[in-house]
Amino acid sequence: MLFEEMIKNDQLVIGDKQFESRLFTGTGKFNDQQTMVAALKASRSELVTMALKRVDMQHRDDDILAPLIKNGMNLLPNTSGARNAKEAVFAAELAREALQTNWVKLEIHPDPKYLLPDPIETLKAAEVLASKGFVVLPYVHADPVLCKHLESVGCAAVMPLGAPIGSNKGIKTAEFLEIIIEQANVPVIVDAGLGSPSHAALAMEMGADAVLVNTAIAVAGNPVAMSEAFAKAVQAGRQAYLSGLGGQSTEAVASSPLTAFLEASL
Amino acid sequence: MKIQVNEQALTLPSAMNIEQLLTHLEKPLMGSAVAVNMQVINRSEWNQYDINEGDNISLFQAIAGG
Numbered sequence: 172m173l174f175e176e177m178i179k180n181d182q183l184v185i186g187d188k189q190f191e192s193r194l195f196t197g198t199g200k201f202n203d204q205q206t207m208v209a210a211l212k213a214s215r216s217e218l219v220t221m222a223l224k225r226v227d228m229q230h231r232d233d234d235i236l237a238p239l240i241k242n243g244m245n246l247l248p249n250t251s252g253a254r255n256a257k258e259a260v261f262a263a264e265l266a267r268e269a270l271q272t273n274w275v276k277l278e279i280h281p282d283p284k285y286l287l288p289d290p291i292e293t294l295k296a297a298e299v300l301a302s303k304g305f306v307v308l309p310y311v312h313a314d315p316v317l318c319k320h321l322e323s324v325g326c327a328a329v330m331p332l333g334a335p336i337g338s339n340k341g342i343k344t345a346e347f348l349e350i351i352i353e354q355a356n357v358p359v360i361v362d363a364g365l366g367s368p369s370h371a372a373l374a375m376e377m378g379a380d381a382v383l384v385n386t387a388i389a390v391a392g393n394p395v396a397m398s399e400a401f402a403k404a405v406q407a408g409r410q411a412y413l414s415g416l417g418g419q420s421t422e423a424v425a426s427s428p429l430t431a432f433l434e435a436s437l
Numbered sequence: 438m439k440i441q442v443n444e445q446a447l448t449l450p451s452a453m454n455i456e457q458l459l460t461h462l463e464k465p466l467m468g469s470a471v472a473v474n475m476q477v478i479n480r481s482e483w484n485q486y487d488i489n490e491g492d493n494i495s496l497f498q499a500i501a502g503g
Contacts, residue, residue, distance in 0.1 A: 222502025
């Protein structure tokens, strides 16, 4: 089957939305707005994250929203900055009004050093937000039991981490991501830590439904070209997953027939 | 009318609703969120929700983030 045919029947559905691209991107850390928009376009991403902040009364902020909307991108506001469930619910309600979407990337990380998500507060907030009609995508550690709990309280997807946010370390949680992917009945989006296209491809080969990349694109020498590289890697990884990867073995398995055809001539 | 906006004391020249306050402060409507006394106000109510003396207003803005 041609890949074109293969992907035609392979759309990702989360909540009420259907996605052709399995690469989600963040808008943070770009040097300037023009580069950000060009990189996001090159990524062909259909879902991009945003954050909220308290308005600085003295300064005017850049309007980054207009170019994103103009380019038809779906917005995924996050709750970054929330340290507990109560703050996250408040942030999600603000984000819904600011961006006019009931989608939310739920992230609660009280510790600024490693930015690791608080599982207890995240589960509490997820339950409240799902009951209020939000499409909740929680950022969590690669914890299979927690992911099942989040699924059961109504999350539309789960977003387990590969490595700490912005660390570019790749998939350090592979064994646990595999369990999450095996058990999940909602899409699994590997988020955080993916530092190179090969990391993204690996996540997709493992059967992740999508990946979210921000830092690795934004801080690259050429963010626009890197964005395209990630898009290709995600597509290649997905194609490999759908094609059925060959199994591994400890001993060699000959690729050429061992027919001993030279022995007779000696 | 005296109010607080993001922890800053402010005197408004006249009575106004939330939409008028944002315009008065030269803040964009798009991408903004408003809470009055820590209660998030729906965007659809901004042009009817009158600000009262002593209100504690919090203004938020969508920004880049991952």
